[in-house]
Amino acid sequence: MLFLWPLLVLLATCCGFVATSPLNNHGPPTVTLDNATVTGVASGSVNKWLGIPFTLPPIGNLRFQLPQPIPPYNTSYSAIAYGSSCPQQAVSLPGVPPGLPTETLNYLSETIYKIVLPSSEDCLTLNVIAPANASPGSNLPVVIWIFGGGFESGDTSTYDGSSIVDKAIDLNVPAVYVSMNYRLTALGFLASEEVKQAGVGNLGLQDQRQAMIWVQKYISAFGGDPTKVTIWGESAGAMSVALHMVTNGGNTEGLFRAAFMQSGSPFPVGDITQGQGYYDFIVNQTGCAGSPDTLQCLREVPLDMLMNSINQTPSSFSYQSLVVAWLPRVDGVFLTADPQELVSQGSVANIPFITGDCDDEGTLFSLSSLNITMDSQVEEYVQTYWLPNAPSTIIQQLMLYYPEDITQGSPFDTGNLNALTPQFKRIAALMGDAVFQAPRRFFLEQRSSNQNTWAFLSKRLKTVVALGSFHGSDIFNIYGGNDMTSYLVRFVTNLDPNGAGQLQWPTWTSNSPNLLTFLDGLIPQQITQDTYRADAMTYLTNMVMQYLFF
Structure with a gap:
């Protein structure tokens, strides 16, 4: 699931003691962690500390192992530059249709398909940004950012949290910002019977959890309050936030008290052994097939060889699109069941949360299937890649809920425009609802009577040709220090996004499913109702929970 990372390329943008530099002191800020x-x-x-290691490097025999806590710090460290990103999966460019405007083509070629990040397996570092006058006694709330990228790409350096901290200062709700790298693609989400038996599934999520544990131990030194932590993410990052809410029987272990999710919710996944085919593929490609311990063999192969094999597996922009190879799965440790089943059982953290989507979540991921032009091909595509275990009658009913009529497709509310093929808008509508919109609404329906919940919809950038209000476009609303930023930082401080000078944002309830809707034009926000495509999404949710496709 993607889970866009590179959009921000376009933006302008116990434990120790601290001696941060006040505003009238021009020396570099320092903090003492352990010794x-x-x-x-x-x-x-603001003051920034960048690239701080929070675990032992997952290299050598620690590859495909649970993150190991870092021992007490005892050597002075210069935290002035972001650490290396974790190894990324290669992204292949789908056929770009003719007729797209220059700005859309530039967006595709200069961000998603051309991002190059220096990477290393020694990548588990985090960053802290705090108000310049913060001190150990400040006890400021903390927001932890988890980036997106389809669980296959992304890093922290793309996102400058200074705009978040600056907005918090401006609104007199100062806060501390933390972001962390985590292992991606097969290095973070290897899946097979061998992985299950070894208890080393969902390592990327385990890395995130370890960073949260680090925050509990050390954030007070930077002026943060470890009892006032909100976890926040976009796309794969938002899905990660949701999975932290359902792991451990819903027990947060005191690691966080609130959650903020952009384009990501508890989503349906199957057992970790469903990744066996991809595991076997890289075992064969790396020459480990004859080894008595294939997992240990994979720990020992050169990184280049391992990544070459991983890059031959499907990514978010491959033909099968969001049915990606490497993602969280039920491993019996971090995830004991399908996350939506856990939500249904009430096995979820009882904390306030905010969740929302972009209007046209599926357009970006439908560019790889433009060869599909007929109704029968859509059914075949869905049957083959999305619902291989579902009877054909189930899929035929689904097609009725997502008809061929291009005026009902995504980008929504654009009439006959943006029909790159006769089926493009239909596939985009189905993908966006299946992976993003329906899981969000299901989560709200299940939890709004138990805890305070707020929901939003971003309909900005609707005029972007073919993409509309595309997946990840809401990032512009928040990392630029814009209106959504104000709602975020007030929520981090007060567990309520509302404040003076903003449109009041009512909670989402089953009786009044309110959406704070972000718009272009003279009226930037309004409250709408979360009732669109209700029957279709209900059918999708019930169908997907019965016939898991991940």
């Missing part, structure tokens, strides 16, 4: 002095960077109204 080490860590030096950061002063930047206007």
Whole structure:
């Protein structure tokens, strides 16, 4: 599931003691962690500490192992630059249709398909950004950012959290920002019987959890309050946030008290052994097939060889699109059941949360299937890649809920426009609802009577040709220090997004499913109702829970 990382390329954008530099002191900020002095960077109204290792490097025999807590810091460290990203899966460019405007083509070629990040297996670092006048006694709330990228790409350096901290300062709700790298693609989400038996599934999620544990131990040194942590993410990051809410029987272990999710909810996944085919493929490609312990063999092969094999497996922009190879699965440890089943059972953290989507979540991922032009081909595509275990009658009924009529497709509310093929808008509508919109609504329906919940919909950038209000476009609303940023930082501080000078955002309830809807034009927000495509989404949710496709 994607889970866009590179959009921000376009944006302008126990434990120790601290001696941060006040605004009138131009020296670099320092913090003492255990027995080490860590030096950061002063930047206007904030101080930054970048690239701090939070686990032992997952290299050598620690590849495909649970993250190992870092021992006490005892060596001075210069935290002035982001650490390396974790190894990324290669992204292949689908056929770009003729007729797209220059700005859309530039967006595709210069961001999604051309991002190059220096990477290394030694990548498990985090970053802390705090108000320049913060001190150990400040006890400021903390927001932890988890980036997206389809569980196959992304890193923290793309997102400058200074805009978040600056907005919090401006609104007099100062906060501390933390972001972390985590293992991606097969290195973070290897799946097979061998992985299940070894208890090393969902390593990317385990990395995130370990970063949260680090925050509990050390964030007070930077002026943060470990009892006031909100976890926040977009796309794969938002899905990660949701999975942290359903792991461990819903027990947060005191690691966080609230959650904020952009384009990601508890989503339907099957057992970790469903990834066996991809595991066997890389075992064969790396020459490990004859080994008595194929998992240990994979720990020992050169990284280049391993990545070459991984890059031959499907990514978010392959033909099968969002049915990706490497993602969280039920491993019996971090996830004991399908996340939506856990939600149905009430096995979910009882904390306030915000969740929302972009209007046209599926358009970006439908560019790889433009060769599908007929109704029968859509049915075959869905049967083959999405619902191989579902009877054909189930899929035929689904087609009735998502008809061929292009005026009902995505980008929504664009009439006859954006029909790159006779089936493009139909597939985009189905994908966006199946992976993003329906799981979000299901989560709200299940939990709104138990905890405070708010929901949003971004309909901005609707005029972008073919893509509309595409997946990840809401990032512009928040990392630029815009209106959504204000709602975020107030929620982080007060567990309520509302405040003076903003449109009041009512909670989402089954009787009044309110959506804060972000719009272009003179009226930037309004409250709408979360009732669109109700029958279709209900059918999708019930069908997917019965015939898991991941």
